[in-house]
Amino acid sequence: MFKILQKTFKVGVATADYPGIAPQLAEQFRGCPEFDFDAWSDARPAAEACPTGAIAFRDRDGVRLVTVDYGRCIFCGECEAASAASAVQASAVQASATQINPVRMSQNFELAAADRRDLVLTAEYTLHPDGRHAELKSATSGPSAEEPGKRIEAAIHNLLGRSLSIRQVDAGSCNGCEQEIVALNNPVHDIERFGIHFVASPRHADMLLVTGPVTRNMELALRKTWAATPDPKVVVAVGACGISGGIFGTNYASLGGVDAVIPVDVYVPGCPPRPEALLYGILLALGQVRQRPGSLSRR
Amino acid sequence: MTTLLKELRERFPEQVCSVEESVPGQFTVLLNGPDATAIARHLLTGRQARLATVFAEDRVSAEGVFYNYYLFDRPGDPAWVLLKAPIPAGHPSFPSLAAELPGVNWAEREIQDWFGLEAAGHPNPRRVALHDNWPDVHPLRKDFPLDTVLPPFEGERHVYRPAHGEGVFHIPVGPVHAGIIEPGHFDFAVAGEPILYLQLRMFYTHKGTEKLFERLPIPRAVFLAESISGDSAFSHATAFCQAIERAAEIEVPARAQFLRTILLELERIANHISDAGAIANDVGFMIANAHAGRVREMVLRLCETLTGSRVLRGMVAIGGVRRDWQRTQVEAIEKTLEVVEHEFRDLVAIIRSSNSTRDRLERTGILRPEKASMLGIVGVAGRASGVDLDVRRDHPYEVYRHLTFSVPVYQAGDVRHRLLVRIDEVSESIQIIRATVAHLPDGPHCAPAQPIPPGRCALSAVEGWRGEIIHWVRTGDGNRLERCKVKDPSINNWPAIVEAVEGNIVADFPVINKSFNLSYSGTDR
Numbered sequence: 001m002f003k004i005l006q007k008t009f010k011v012g013v014a015t016a017d018y019p020g021i022a023p024q025l026a027e028q029f030r031g032c033p034e035f036d037f038d039a040w041s042d043a044r045p046a047a048e049a050c051p052t053g054a055i056a057f058r059d060r061d062g063v064r065l066v067t068v069d070y071g072r073c074i075f076c077g078e079c080e081a082a083s084a085a086s087a088v089q090a091s092a093v094q095a096s097a098t099q100i101n102p103v104r105m106s107q108n109f110e111l112a113a114a115d116r117r118d119l120v121l122t123a124e125y126t127l128h129p130d131g132r133h134a135e136l137k138s139a140t141s142g143p144s145a146e147e148p149g150k151r152i153e154a155a156i157h158n159l160l161g162r163s164l165s166i167r168q169v170d171a172g173s174c175n176g177c178e179q180e181i182v183a184l185n186n187p188v189h190d191i192e193r194f195g196i197h198f199v200a201s202p203r204h205a206d207m208l209l210v211t212g213p214v215t216r217n218m219e220l221a222l223r224k225t226w227a228a229t230p231d232p233k234v235v236v237a238v239g240a241c242g243i244s245g246g247i248f249g250t251n252y253a254s255l256g257g258v259d260a261v262i263p264v265d266v267y268v269p270g271c272p273p274r275p276e277a278l279l280y281g282i283l284l285a286l287g288q289v290r291q292r293p294g295s296l297s298r299r
Numbered sequence: 300m301t302t303l304l305k306e307l308r309e310r311f312p313e314q315v316c317s318v319e320e321s322v323p324g325q326f327t328v329l330l331n332g333p334d335a336t337a338i339a340r341h342l343l344t345g346r347q348a349r350l351a352t353v354f355a356e357d358r359v360s361a362e363g364v365f366y367n368y369y370l371f372d373r374p375g376d377p378a379w380v381l382l383k384a385p386i387p388a389g390h391p392s393f394p395s396l397a398a399e400l401p402g403v404n405w406a407e408r409e410i411q412d413w414f415g416l417e418a419a420g421h422p423n424p425r426r427v428a429l430h431d432n433w434p435d436v437h438p439l440r441k442d443f444p445l446d447t448v449l450p451p452f453e454g455e456r457h458v459y460r461p462a463h464g465e466g467v468f469h470i471p472v473g474p475v476h477a478g479i480i481e482p483g484h485f486d487f488a489v490a491g492e493p494i495l496y497l498q499l500r501m502f503y504t505h506k507g508t509e510k511l512f513e514r515l516p517i518p519r520a521v522f523l524a525e526s527i528s529g530d531s532a533f534s535h536a537t538a539f540c541q542a543i544e545r546a547a548e549i550e551v552p553a554r555a556q557f558l559r560t561i562l563l564e565l566e567r568i569a570n571h572i573s574d575a576g577a578i579a580n581d582v583g584f585m586i587a588n589a590h591a592g593r594v595r596e597m598v599l600r601l602c603e604t605l606t607g608s609r610v611l612r613g614m615v616a617i618g619g620v621r622r623d624w625q626r627t628q629v630e631a632i633e634k635t636l637e638v639v640e641h642e643f644r645d646l647v648a649i650i651r652s653s654n655s656t657r658d659r660l661e662r663t664g665i666l667r668p669e670k671a672s673m674l675g676i677v678g679v680a681g682r683a684s685g686v687d688l689d690v691r692r693d694h695p696y697e698v699y700r701h702l703t704f705s706v707p708v709y710q711a712g713d714v715r716h717r718l719l720v721r722i723d724e725v726s727e728s729i730q731i732i733r734a735t736v737a738h739l740p741d742g743p744h745c746a747p748a749q750p751i752p753p754g755r756c757a758l759s760a761v762e763g764w765r766g767e768i769i770h771w772v773r774t775g776d777g778n779r780l781e782r783c784k785v786k787d788p789s790i791n792n793w794p795a796i797v798e799a800v801e802g803n804i805v806a807d808f809p810v811i812n813k814s815f816n817l818s819y820s821g822t823d824r
Contacts, residue, residue: 178481252445
């Protein structure tokens with residue numbers, strides 16, 4: 001007993017004060033990729049390299065529509081590497097000096113959004129005959145960034161905002177997201193300091209924190225869990241797979257994202273989302289932080 | 300191994316068609332027909348071999364047959380023997396081994412479900428991977444498209460074996476569990492407190508992974524391998540990359556092998572620390588879990604410094620690793636390990652200081668050594684029950700062939716000894732990393748990217764923190780795979796839980812389950 005107390009005093013406070021203070025990220029941490037749409041001369045290498053189809057394009061009538069879906073992104077950095085490689089080739093041809101990569105991994109992880117469309121960026125380009133971009137016609141950073149958190153009613157915030165019980169549901173995940181959700185309960189992230197705790201039954205819960213992809217075998221269990229949760233309730237879809245099916249997408253055994261089965265209030269991108277990203281999403285759902293307008297806008 | 304193979308040819312001239320060393324150290328024995336029982340029996344009982352896994356492949360359109368593969372190894376021999384038994388498409392049936400070898404129970408039933416090949420004589424031939432109310436489909440057959448939209452569920456749901464008697468009742472648990480863990484269904488038959496019999500129902504998280512491997516280009520499939528079991532992302536992805544590298548004869552630069560070894564051990568350390576805390580937590584000793592969570596964060600921060608990801612994603616690649624390390628990153632390893640070693644020692648001292656914790660862990664959830672070896676249990680769970688297996692030593696890969704380290708093995712097989720194996724392994728892993736860092740060579744961190752030639756087969760095994768991970772691949776055209784078989788150690792080990800809980804009280808189930816800490820997603824894929 002004395003040993004335990006001694007250790008406790010020696011360690012002191014281990015908790016990090018996120019979101020009060022920005023988290024200490026390793027210099028190497030990869031958040032979401034960011035795109036300089038003006039300078040982006042070719043989306044094809046990045047789209048080709050993207051393992052989950054988060055970066056995609058469609059050419060029609062000499063115009064290319066590029067979409068970037070953070071709801072599919074696994075923060076792997078392959079788009080940055082592919083764009084850098086192609087930029088080096090291009091600059092060698094043009095014999096120009098150093099060229100800055102238009103696709104760069106940022107350290108931004110506060111990506112949670114109440115509207116699925118907020119996670120999608122689009123850019124339209126006219127094309128050169130060789131398929132490279134000629135001119136940027138338009139770019140968007142999601143249609144409703146100016147109305148943060150609009151889908152969650154103020155009444156729910158008032159009702160749930162001071163204390164919250166979460167039931168976590170693994171609807172088919174690889175256990176990656178679960179690891180980081182478990183980490184929310186450790187002394188470093190300590191989600192209980194917000195009056196938020198994880199409960200054992202959906203009947204005790206205000207929020208379902210659901211990971212995916214939703215498998216065919218878990219669909220019924222997810223529906224039943226949702227039905228067993230008393231109203232008003234909030235559903236948070238976690239991770240690329242929970243949002244969109246991620247690398248699994250939809251197939252004979254996977255139904256894709258959580259919103260294919262139950263209504264979702266907040267989406268938390270990542271693979272897996274780090275604990276601070278989860279916390280940000282949960283607090284966003286509670287109205288305790290505001291969605292950063294334009295946090296996804298182009299640089 | 301060559302003498303053994305020669306012996307097989309002489310003893311079974313009727314059955315053995317050919318023997319070839321397809322990849323250095325991997326011998327494929329092609330049989331004349333679907334019956335592998337006589338040879339398997341000889342290897343197992345006469346030659347002390349171990350059957351690691353059984354799996355199948357659809358080669359009907361290419362060769363007109365299915366193949367069943369039986370993977371064996373022997374103590375003290377790093378080679379693998381793969382029996383390859385053709386099964387005619389017109390008569391899709393093979394003799395089951397499950398009656399004499401309970402360890403292959405699920406594996407053979409998986410073959411029935413995935414490929415529609417009948418395991419003739421299986422003592423319990425019910426579906427296992429596809430739930431009872433699935434339509435009659437065989438998803439890993441080549442004529443079944445990945446994107447098939449299946450009709451809604453109908454038909455009978457799974458019927459659990461009933462238990463009768465005065466005061467005997469069933470407790471159904473799951474698939475949604477009370478903790479933050481993966482989904483599966485447990486049906487406990489209990490007489491008051493003690494558990495009479497546990498029935499498991501898995502595959503709730505089945506998401507078509509092995510089928511999806513056949514669609515993705517190989518470089519993208521590395522990311523799918525990271526999502527087989529998210530707590531073993533690096534181990535699974537390394538196993539996958541090694542299989543491809545062996546198939547395509549890609550030489551991994553020395554530096555990349557050192558980096559991989561360090562990260563494999565960090566994955567082990569991070570998970571063993573959290574398991575130590577979670578085992579203490581499940582018997583109500585929460586302060587130990589709090590410290591474990593704190594120490595684990597230190598390891599995850601180091602992982603982030605080394606790979607950009609707390610859980611080691613996006614790092615391993617075909618031919619090496621994606622990112623090299625600067626001097627400062629290597630120094631961070633040394634610094635962090637020093638703190639983690641010290642903190643972990645304190646954590647262990649705290650756990651050991653509590654007699655009531657020891658009282659709950661000792662003689663709880665016993666898996667006896669004879670049962671463990673009969674069931675083919677691997678990894679931490681096996682080593683706590685006298686099964687002296689460790690892929691790092693038995694089939695060395697990466698830098699392990701140059702390292703000396705000890706493999707902790709206990710006989711008691713209770714929760715406490717599964718904890719002790721983990722505690723010992725954390726110390727060993729720290730020493731392994733130190734030795735690896737001390738000899739870290741310079742040079743490239745990845746072999747140049749190259750297309751993967753079609754028609755090559757290879758397997759690779761990695762000792763993940765849970766145990767033996769095996770990937771077997773057949774490469775195909777267009778930089779894609781024809782087949783990728785994934786064996787997570789959890790597949791071997793679920794029967795151990797059924798065995799270990801018997802006679803224990805229901806209240807001890809969580810800690811027994813946690814002491815195995817198996818992967819549902821790795822099982823279900």
